[in-house]
Amino acid sequence: MGGGTAREDLVALLQDYAGEAELLGQAFAGRHGLHPTDLHALLAVMRADAAGEPLTPGLLGSRLGLSTGATTALVDRLERAGHVRRTRESADRRRVTLHQAENAARVGGAFFGPLGHRMDAALADFDEAELTAAARFLTRMNALVADYRADLAAENPAS
Structure with a gap:
């Protein structure tokens, strides 16, 4: 890549x-x-x-x-x-x-709906095992970023 x-x-x-x-x-x-x-x-x-x-x-x-x-x-x-x-x-x-x-559902759907369709089409290229691995990876990354952000906030509560 x-x-x-x-x-x-x-x-x-x-x-x-x-x-x-x-x-x-x-x-x-x-x-x-x-x-x-x-x-x-x-x-x-x-x-x-x-x-x-x-x-x-x-x-x-x-x-x-x-x-x-x-x-x-x-x-x-x-x-x-x-x-x-x-x-x-x-x-x-x-x-x-x-x-x-x-209103949020209406405007959100109008804006993000076409992207959702494109994502669905792209995800169809992956099998269940690949999607499961990707979900596991992203879950871990999201948790790490959230934990790091919380650590930074605890170090400097003013930010």
Whole structure:
């Protein structure tokens, strides 16, 4: 591929993918009047909804490394734009959880749907064992990056 070892090529490809994904996220955010952080927040809300896991504003802020005030402003922006809705738990009315609003699914599907079709076509070229290995690798890399980010935040809480 790139002329290095398989490991070097894989690391370079992973960096390229991360950069392309970030640029695509910025394009989506710019097209819909969002800040790139808003997109990361929206993706976190969508993932939590899909997994059936409650996501509070506090947990969202923690995942994104934001202060309470910044998280409130972010959730307010997403709610005003019709991407997120707040709900109160029936048992504890003080507890607010965040959920994807219909507008988020509509605009996200319109923007990312064609890419999803292209990815599905590309994934069809791989057998189950290859996909399982790729999923295991990406799961490990995501965990390592998240752990490293948490370590950095613990070293310098102001960042």
